[in-house]
Amino acid sequence: MLDLRLIRKDPDAVRAALARRGGDVADRVETVLALDERRRALLPEIEGLRAQQNDANQAIARAKKEGGDADAAIATMREVAGRAKKLTEELQGVEAELEPALASLPNLPDPTAAEPEDVVLREVGERFEPSFEAKDHLELAGERIDMERGARLSGARFAYLRGELVFLEFALVRWALEKLRGHGFEPVIPPVLVREQALFGTGFLPDTEQQIYTLPDDDLYLVGTSEVALASMHAGEILDGETLPRRYAGFSPCFRREAGAAGRDTRGIFRVHQFDKVEMFAFVDPDSSQAEHERLLSIEEEILSELGFAYRVVNIAVNDLGASAAKKYDLEAWLPGQGRYRELTSCSNTTDYQARRLEMRYRPDGGKPVTLHTLNGTAVAVGRTIVALLETGQQEDGSVVLPDVLTGFGAPARLEPAS
């Protein structure tokens, strides 16, 4: 949600910023402004009538108490109340249009967000380009990633993860959580079934409804990322400024319908309907969010580096940003099996967009409440990380060498060739 005050105060700047996202987004600012103007014309009028009502009400109460005649005051009250009601109904009509119009505006992009196309900021590490012909993750995993039976059970894009790969997943998750704890993140296992409000608040609704699984009988939704649940942890709260920044590391399954992705990444578990993820989430004061964004990025780089991946950092173009993001970095790891860089993690600065929708503020020392900023980033998207680990660690005989950092957390040091 954008700040209505800002739109009112500097509509040109808001229009210009939104225009960077393309489409007709900037035009919708006009609608908001017009409705806001009508609302602001009605408000003082209604409030004046209310004040009259309050006066009359006291007069009635006094008259009744003293045994006097209240009929005249009641007649006035009745008349004023009638006018107030009419105007109030008009106001409600205006607000019923204003609120969705305002909510439909996406966040203002950060001035440094890339335009008009993605910008590769840097490439790090040496790509693994084997002398032999590289296999992809499915060839390397064999039945340990069981797509066929997954499909039989649940349909396309579902898989059984089997045997050693289960221990690999748990090692990845545990390793990531320990690392994040060291960086000040509190581990959290959140609910993955949420109410509409949480999806609206995080900006996924109304924006990406076609990607979201719904449970209509219960009015619940399956989250596509624990970002939704983590952001909502402090919905409606005023946090003590002393407690910022607050950082959480969520571990949860994620569910995505992948509508519109038909035919893309159909092989293996690179793109599936269900996967597990360790997600970082931060609540910070507005002056700190840019630095926090870089901090999340550096943690993600640390993770990819320690897992032995070559990767590149991409500043995502404004027209590819989700509704809530002001700026987003993707980290793309080199996949030898695909011969290209693919997105493994990302991090976004959502500034005050989600915080305003979820009514989350903090109180600076002794001051008035201030809307805070939120950020999110992937620590480990387990499925894709396993894909990258398999393809990067592959040997000529089809076995896979896994990074040392994980063996201490229960991962096998080496995977046998698929039979």
Place this chain on the structure above:
RNA sequence: GGAGGGGUGGCAGAGUGGUCGAAUGCACCGGUCUUGAAAACCGGAGUCCGGCAACCCCGGACCGCGGGUUCGAAUCCCGCCCCCUCCGCCA
């Protein structure tokens, strides 16, 4: 799934149609007293919207949320959400 109880300010807890944004206690902040502290006493303190140059001030709204009844709703009625107790079921 069945039956019942309840949601009031940071917390506890009054208030069941009228001058209630709301008693009282605790916690908190400031002051008096004190060498200092405690105690005692005095005072202050919520959030949001609008007006205004303004954190002064003025008006309005907020007693879980949304409707309704009424001249008037924290108080009555309806729907929803949440919490608790008992029974059943259950990883």
